[in-house]
Amino acid sequence: MKSIYEFLKNLKDEKRLKECELLIVNDDKQAQIAKDIVSYLGFSPFVLSDFRANFGDDLLSFSEEIQDITKALNGFYTYKKQNKILISPIRTISYAMPKAKCFDNYEIAFADTINLEELKSKLYNWGYYFVDIVTSEAEVSIRGDILDICPLGHEFGYRISFFDDEVESIRKFDIEDQKSFKEEIESISISPAFLALDEETFEGINEQVQSVESDTFVKDIHSLGFWYLNDLGEYLPQNMNSFITQEALSELEEVYVFEEKRLNKDKFLATPQIYNSKIYQEIAPANIKEFISFHKDKKVNIISSSEAKVKAFDLELSDTNINYIFESYILNLIGDDEIIISLNKEIKTRRKKRVKLVLDELQENDFVVHEKHGIGQYKGIEPVTVMGAKRDFVIVMYAGDDKLLIPVENIDLIDRYVADGSSYATVDKLGKGSFAKLKDKVKDKLFAIANDIIKIAAARELINGVKINTDKKALLDFQKDAGFDYTKDQSKAVRDIFTDLSSGRVMDRLLSGDVGFGKTEVAMNALLAVILDDKQALFVCPTTLLATQHFHGMQKRFEQYGFPMAKLDGKTTSKEKSNIKKGLESGEIKLVVGTHSLLGVKTNDLALVVIDEEHKFGVKQKEKLKALREDVHIFSMSATPIPRTLNLALSKLKGMSALLTPPSERLGVRSYVKEYSDKLIKEIILREKRRGGQLFYVHNNIASIEAKKGDIEEIIPNIKVEVIHSKIKPAQAEKIIDGFENKEFDILLATSIVESGLHLPNANSIIIDGADRFGIADLHQLRGRVGRSDKEGFCYYVVEDKKQITNDAVKRLVALESNSYLGSGTALAHQDLEIRGGGNIIGEAQSGHIKQIGYGLYLKMLEEALASLSGETKEENKTVDIKLAISAYLSDEYITEDRVRLELYRRLSKCHDKDEVYAIEEEMEDRFGKPDLPTKQFLELIMIKILSLSKKIKTISSYEMNITFVKDDDSKETIKSPSKDDDDIIATTLKYLRK
Known part of the structure; x- marks a missing residue:
């Protein structure tokens, strides 16, 4: 800190600071210090991320760093004033960086006329990901005449509504819950998510990437494009007036372990150095007021983000001997004639928010549990026309190919089936009553458990x-x-x-x-x-x-x-x-x-x-x-x-x-998806060995685990491998783990038994064999075994043959690799873990009952048992059978993505009062535009369901103009509609129910 400050201050005093265009530092930490110093001296800093990839690496797992580099360079090149300095860690600047012509900003303002197809093409060529729902930076979603986008460096998304080709409104929206703010804004500036490329250049880079020999799982511009910029790239230290810190120079040997495609090392040695300062010293005064009183002869500069902070430190704002600077940076130095003290604390890196909307991830053929009929297989949502009216139904298959059609307004009656992390289940037989008997058995067991819990708690209360x-x-x-x-x-x-x-x-x-x-x-x-x-x-x-x-x-x-x-x-x-x-x-x-x-x-x-x-x-x-x-x-x-x-x-x-918040010093785990090869396994193991670390190798098959050990020892003859799995005796397993902790061997080859409980900070790479056969929750848990110290962790999801795995598995693995699938993948992992956790807490995790009815229903029943024994009355979950001859469904023209429609069906089916429905309707209009007729009628159908339940009505049906209501006590009432048109049937039904 002190040497950089002294060097830049001298340049400023000599009016030569603009000579420094590029400042080369050691790492992220030194870059932050340099940024604060440059800001303090009145210049504008642009900081490149510490980019620790090796040439040819799959960059999906470095997407955050690539986005940060794009953001900083775009800011630097499009900033029109002269007082700017680019700050870069040495690892980053050793690679060719995109030239100034690769950057631009695109303005969209209210009332602009825009060709939507051309805009789509531009955003695609600028590196934006097209998604169903925008949940993080560099994503865009287009739904009819609504465009959602989250440009780089923005915490919020922007929702742009078009009327034909004219911009009708621009509003910010919260990417956590997708709701937009009421205030409209005049314009937004969109920067590239990768580079501002035209179609021809984009295709040229993509074609080259496709032809490269690489073990990258998905070859595209996002994963490899940065390595193949060709004449679009330049080595900045050769083209800019640069200075380098001594700490950065001492890093050279480590940076050049892998030399491929980096700037010649001699160029850095020839760059002018910033020598360590003897005039300035770093300080950390405990009592600031007292410290200042000892140095009255010096110029005192106090940096604070607010006036309130100044008062909190018992300092006087009116003190003319102190120069107050109201900024958020941190600088604490003392020199011969000045003191600089910051009252600010280090701001922790902003972590990505967890998206509140959990998208429904029900896949076709997933097992589900119906509260009355038991375990079946979900076969999707299909439109069915009954008496000339179209409605959507959930299809669930049971034993003997029996099919259950559930109206989508009652989709809340089914839940994903999960039991002990295993997704395999035995489907029930429809209409046999066996599931009801099974539920009664489980209920008795649960009442006994709940009773014990309550007794213990009550006794302790006294x-x-x-x-x-x-x-x-x-x-x-x-x-x-x-x-x-x-x-x-x-x-x-x-x-x-x-x-x-x-x-x-x-x-x-x-x-x-x-x-x-x-x-x-x-x-x-x-x-x-x-x-x-x-x-x-x-x-x-x-x-x-x-x-x-x-x-x-x-x-x-x-x-x-x-x-x-x-x-x-x-x-x-x-x-x-x-x-x-x-x-x-x-x-x-x-x-x-x-x-x-x-x-x-x-x-x-x-x-x-x-x-x-x-x-x-x-x-x-x-x-x-x-x-x-x-x-x-x-x-x-x-x-x-x-x-x-x-x-x-x-x-x-x-x-x-x-x-729920990770500690600030914890680094993320760098994840890769790879196709198996002996060469790959050898490289992963040797790379971890080179940095003095150990590895987990997960092979989830006890029968072939010894053969796998032989394979590893054949690939790297001198490597020490130990095997652990559930059939090894506990005492022996403990001995093996102890040996691993004491670094007696290099690789712990294990089944998924290592999923939780181990804290081995020296093991920072994990290879997961057959990753496509694991659930996303298990992969998420296994990844958590590494990166548990201040060392970066590496996780390799390995598949046997990428051509053989399903599209769904590819999607999930790539999502885990790039960490960008926040709306569904991670949330789903959390759901699975939560469901598993529920069983564990009550000490019944191994219960066969859970396997028979699934965790979701098990927990629901336990909650009911606890509530009942605590003296709370919980109403039984009742349903209403609506057989109205009206076309009511969420139209796939209005909401094109199936999983988004399924999520909205689920949320609407769980509404208990009209305000919840109105809130979702408002959100839908905000996200997708005005609802079309079948969608509008479906929302009214949900309103009919809610009002019917409050009036204890169990069936509503219509024939021609007659509408019949059947109550819980089987009493009936029939009323007449003015016509058999949908709108009349709905209006008449609602009028009756609102009486």
Whole structure:
């Protein structure tokens, strides 16, 4: 920081700063510092991303960096003023960058006349992805006379409505829920998503990419185009006045491990260097006011993003000795004649929002569960004409080729079938009543489980808990000593726990959060609070390996507090066990980390039990832990998300917290989809070995796993491989994992048994064999095994033959590779994980009942059982059979994408009141334009359904002009419509129902 500041300041003082066109730095971090300095000195910085790809890599997994480079270069070349500087990490600038002629901006303004076909062609050639729904940058969607687009660098999308070829309105919309803002805007500027190419140039690059020999899964301009710019590219350090930092030069050797197509190394050595400064020093004053008072003879510059921040630091805005600069950058330096202090904190990288709309991903032939008829196979939605009127029906096939037609307004009666991650199911027989009997059996079982849960919770409510003083400075200091800032979720979870511990009631709280999101850090706050109050705590894990990992981590964090702690597991010797148990009984030992070995221990003053990976413990084991002392506080942690419905049901009985935000230092996992070859496997393994790492190799077939080990050893003769799967004895498996953690071998060849629970920071590459045979949730989980330290993780989804796999599998794999399928793929993975988590929480994950009726229905029934036993009355889910001779459906001309129509059918079928329908209708008009007649009539049909249910009507039918209503008590009433036209039938029905 100090050397860059001094160098650029001198250039500025000598009025030569415009000589510096390109500043070459070490990495992203140094680029951010340089950006702040350039801004402070009154120049405009444009920063290139740290691009760590090797020539020829598939760039789908680098799409974020490519977009950032496009964004920065477009800004730099289209910025008309002279005071601009391009800042680049050395890895990025060692490659040829697109020339200035590759960039442009396209303006669209209100009332412009635009040829939509020409605009489509331009956006395609500029690198935009055409999608059903715009959920992230560089995407565009065209539906009739509505165009949605999210240009690079924009947090919101823009919805442009056309009237014929004239721009009628431009409004922003939220990509989370697709709703547009009411205010119209005058114009928008669209920059290229890749490069501003004309059709001929775009096709030329695409043709060349197609002819290249590459193991890239999908060869197109997005995956390989950047490597084949030819005369459109230039090496910028040769063409611009450049300067380089010493740190960047010291990186040269690492950058040039792979030399292909990079700028000659000597060019960087010849670039003028920025030498380390001796005049300026970096500072981090604890008390800013006091620090300034020691340096009254120097010029004082304070940088702050707001006036409120200045007041918060007890500084006076009226102080004429201080020069206030209201900006958001960070700079903290002291020199011979000036001080620069920033009151701003580092802003964490903006993470992509999770899209709220979960698109319905029901595929043809998926298994579904109908509440009354059981498990069948979904065969899609088909239009059926009855009595001259067209309606859409969901087709579900049952045993013996029996077909069930469900009106789309009742699509909420079916749910995707999921059980233990397996999608295979046995279909039921229609009309046999066997499913109803099965449901009754499950209901009895569930009432017993729900009863146990409620009894335990009620009994604990009556007990006074151990009251812990959580208002201590030492606890705040502990959080500051973590070495990182807590996420908002972590801070909230800690507050929740402290409230519970100090309330005088017994705590029973569950914390869910993805692996690596900082659950253990939250738990350590609870442990410390209890121990500082001179009480005891136990930390229980499902495996010896996890116990060892946690024990070492806690020893480091708790070292300064000097209290005795121990580890008790299967590896502890008899003598050690005896001493630990004595220490616990006498109260001398304050904290023990261990496995099931802790289940029967006696303690002196136990106040807290923390259960890690609580879904791995059975109900009986958890009750044993609670029985250690009746007033003990229980804090459980689980890496599996909790389904929303179950969360609501259980939250009445126990405290719930969730960590949904990843820590800022966690890097994403770079994912690739590849076709299998020995050469590829060898390159992946050697690349990870070169950086001193280890690998997971997932081969999900126990029968052929030993043969796979032989294949790997043949490809790389000196490699050390160990095999692990469910048939290996637990003690042996633990030994293997220990060996892997101690770096005794290079590759852990495993079935999907490694999917959760392991934290092995040195294993940062994973190869998943036969990736097309895994569900998206499993692939998402397996990818989470790597990239768990500050090292970048690499995940390779490998398929045997890409010509043999289904289009659907290709779509899902490429989605995982480019991380851009936020609206469906990731959300679906979360849904699957949630469904799995629901079973685990109640300790019944292996129950055959779940397999018979599917998790979705199982959880719904558990929620009903809990509600019923808690004294809440939940109405049975009733339906109304509507047999009106009207054409009512979501027209495929109005909404062309099948999955979007299916999602809207699902949402409309779940509406319970008219306001929900109006809200969706408003959203549809916003997204797709004014509804056509059949769509409008379908919305009215949903309104008829809602009103009928409130009036206890079970059937509505029409014949000619007669409309008949049948109530739940079988009483009938028939009324007449003015004609048999659709609009008259609908109007008459609604009038009757609204009486």
